[in-house]
Amino acid sequence: MRVPAERGDLLGSSDAALHHASTNVPTAGELTPVDEALDEMRGQRFDSAAAVAVLDGRHLVGVATIEQLLSAPAGACLRDVMDASPPVVAPDTDREHAAWQAVQRGEPGLAVVDDDGRFRGLISPQQLLTVLLQEHDEDLARLGGFLSDVEHARSTSVESIKRRLWHRLPWLLIGLLGAMVSAVLMTAFEAQLSADLAVAYFVPGIVYLADAVGTQTETLAIRGLSVGVGIRRITGREALTGLSMGVLLGAVMWPLVAVMTGNVALALAVSVAILGASTVATVVALCLPWLLHRLGKDPAFGSGPLATVVQDLLSILLYFAAVSVFLG
Template sequence: MSESMVFDDEPEPRTALWHACTRVPTAAPGDSVTAVLSDMATKRYDCASVVAVLDGGRLVGVATIERMFGAADREVLRDVMDPNPPTVRPDTHQERAAWQAVQHGEPGLAVVDDDGRFRGLVAPQQLLAVLLQEHEEDLSRLGGFLHSVETTRETSVENVRRRLWHRVPWLLVGLLGAMVSAVFMAAFEVTLEANVAVAYFIPGIVYLADAVGTQTETLAIRGLSVGVGIRRIVGREALTGLSVGALLGAVMLPVVSLMTGDTMLALAVAVAVLAASAIATIVAMVLPWLLQRLGKDPAFGSGPLATVVQDLLSIMIYFAAVTALVS
């Protein structure tokens, strides 16, 4: 009849098996409900919200305590058990396991291996703890990919000296990028003097690339906050950036042509907007991911670094287009 399950292998952290209780009541399908309840009263368990109904070590159902207390005297576990309870594999991630239990409304979640053998039960209180932990981690990632809520709070209330230490190095990188941009602009002084209209559209192209990149960064952060990795969004987001650039370029082409009367300059602006928008999307996805992989906080670094990279690339692309089409 009722017994506890004990396994010697060490489960991986943050998996369903890692959270599972092994000292739980188990019984056979043909065991009397009354006898099982009586036997349970003489033993101690880590979790006794349900009885795992096993046949040869394999899970065939679960019986809740509520259903067992309401059973007739002659009923057996087969009569009161749920024959299709929600189950997860031992290596299932804790968040997925918790949500599966919530969606099925069960007071516990059975863990079974590939052969259907019962490995343990994730208790209701443990499921709540997992959901709370994952919720806090999601909020942390949403606020800047930090590893824990405690780190997020510390960053929010840290003193001025620490704030400067975290921010100034990245801003110095941005300052260096601005100086490089100035040097790069000076290299095209002859082009700018020959056609001053070329300079009119530099701020617009740089702004549009930054705006497209900022949108992508926001979407990437939202995705990461709910467990959606960069790999899952990179293809569609890159195509979106290319499409946005094509639409903006199509709008810019006739407008610039009417403003300047120079069709080739208008074409250069349109091509630069298209290419800069597409590249800005990639930069906005790659930099936060790369900083996170390097153990740096993208909340401070990704914005300034992405901006300076996007600005430099946008200016280079624009002058390359002008050189090829206008000069």
């Protein structure tokens, strides 16, 4: 029996099956007597001795569990007791898929082989259990938002007031800065406001509708992530939904504003602004949580305030741009 002493090569990603596989496991040829295999295992230290990898040179030809070895009749060799068609995975197989494959087959371990059938290591039962526990934690974390793990979610929920302020206050300060920028924007369009005071009436409504559309999109995105649906899969349809919502809301607002103010041009500006704001708010609500997550920030605190600031500023800009075009 050959007993490698070192752990197998690892792929760069911890999500790959090879990252969890070890070559420090019992190995032997298929014609090795079972008694001899057991004798050679005594006194050796393995990462796992739950199964013996049966090799022909460097190629895997079967796997024999310790239970099969102990129950083998006298004089049997490994070829007589091994599973000649064990479940195997490629080195770059996702770790969760690998773990579930082992569970479905009821195997105590899972062999990793490359495209040429060469043995790259065995994933032990302990590693399989660790993978399933980590994936379970990640799934629970996604149900609560974008936190990286359940422990992080728990610590965030019970952290001190000082830590709560540290996590939240920076985003709210950004929101305060955005509010000041909004005030500056309003002063930049003072001429339009002075010419027709009714222009100011619809700023809160346009901002509110943009925030509401964006909040709906954020909620949908979080629900999708909690069940494994990525942002990219919903971006196209959600953006078209935001555009459609803008068209419908704008169509409803046009006659209402026209009747209320008696100004058809202002009604058209409001409708166009709502159309643009709804579309932009949807895109912002999709992009910001994804971006914060990729940057390693906690979107549970940052995406809402930051998205609100961006949506408000863009909505005001779109509205006054439309007013400038249609009202001169």
